Amino acid sequence: MGEEFRFADDLGPTKVIHVYEPSVGLRGTLVVDNVATGPSIGGLRMAPDVSTEECFRLARAMTMKNAAAGLPHGGGKSVLYGDPRCEPAQKERLVRAMACALGDVGDYIFGPDMGTDEVCMAWVKDEIGRSVGLPRELGGIPLDELGATGFGLAHAVDVAAPHCDFEVDGARAVIQGFGSVGLHAARFLGERGVRIVAVSDSRGAIAEPAGLDVDALVELKRDGRSVSDLPGATAIDPEALVDVECEVWVPAARPDVIHEGNVDRLRTKLIVSGANIPMTDAAERILHERGVISVPDFIANAGGVICAAMEYAGSTQTAAFESIAERIRANTAQVLDDVKRRGVLPREAAVDLAASRVRTAMTMRRWSVF
Ligand code: NAD
Helix, strand or coil: CCHHHCCCCCCCCCEEEEEEECCCCEEEEEEEEECCCCCEEEEEEEECCCCHHHHHHHHHHHHHHHHHCCCCCCEEEEEEECCCCCCHHHHHHHHHHHHHHCCCCCCEEEEECCCCCHHHHHHHHHHHCCECCCCHHHCCCCHHHHCHHHHHHHHHHHHHHHHHCCCCCCCEEEEECCCHHHHHHHHHHHHCCCEEEEEEECCEEEECCCCCCHHHHHHHHHCCCCHHHCCCCEEECHHHHHHCCCCEEEECCCCCCECCCCHHHCCCCEEECCCCCCECHHHHHHHHHHCCEEECHHHHCCHHHHHHHHHHCCCCHHHHHHHHHHHHHHHHHHHHHHHHHHCCCHHHHHHHHHHHHHHHHHHCCHHHHC
């Protein structure tokens, strides 16, 4: 096989397409990884420096996430090379040109990602009639504003709690990152009687053993301020968030925040991952050996993509949220039961669940047989 197939394996990618239109300065790449379960959904990332290989890895992550969520969609990802903060008229030209160049690739549905937003998705829809993450006026369900991912995380906590011997009502949670995911996780956990005992954002961290006032924190963030501006809160070193005793620890900020250097300091029974890859493999193994359960990112944080798929199917907001609850509860239960039965790591169980769904779907597709 040639150099261009160096990252191909038995699952994909099925298509790698580079598009180039010098008259508008368009340079872009699309990777459609696997479409056995249906047309792929994945974000359009606008960035100056993403490689084809990284685009493939992001597309594969979407294959696994969409399959794990049981969606009728495969995984794909696209990259538009450029500065997302360029002049707005130029950004619109580039996004529209990217959509037109890929308009006939019917097995890829554009979604928003780093550097693109709902307005970009409206331009794509206008050009080719195929995108998710749209403005409400075009039938979109504003998943970050509504907290689709945080809502799903709270359901994962419900299902995992009995596996970790604690009651959700009255449990303590620590949340790292207080943006679209963390803020709504706090809100939905709070509704279940969980005390949020420590939170952080990029500007600071605070703790309160009796439980923080979540409504006041939400107000602060809506005013563009930091959680550390909460009156009367005790400031702590953001690094000390891992030391706060709790039943649930929710990473909702950056990758690799739990690693071999700090994993032994965690005093929690359950980790439910809002952020993508918040733990190194080594840290995950150490936690597993200590009996701490972690619900992997692409199981727990699938609320956003489930919401997007439901939007694409023309569903209402209510139906989308019902689907998030149903799918995340079922998948969390399946993964944790598998962990108990086979003694594998939760991530291994989750990968097996997703890959077996993809492979079963592949047996029903002509191109996988001939
Ligand atoms: P966001 O930008 O809305 O919020 C990120 C939050 O993390 C902010 O409060 C920011 O201040 C904080 N933060 C940044 N660096 C920090 C640090 N070093 N320590 C503590 N806090 C820090 O982003 P988001 O949409 O909430 O996404 C958070 C994570 O979840 C990302 O990894 C994202 O890929 C992942 N994710 C998001 C969704 C979604 O629906 N938005 C879905 C799946 C996964």
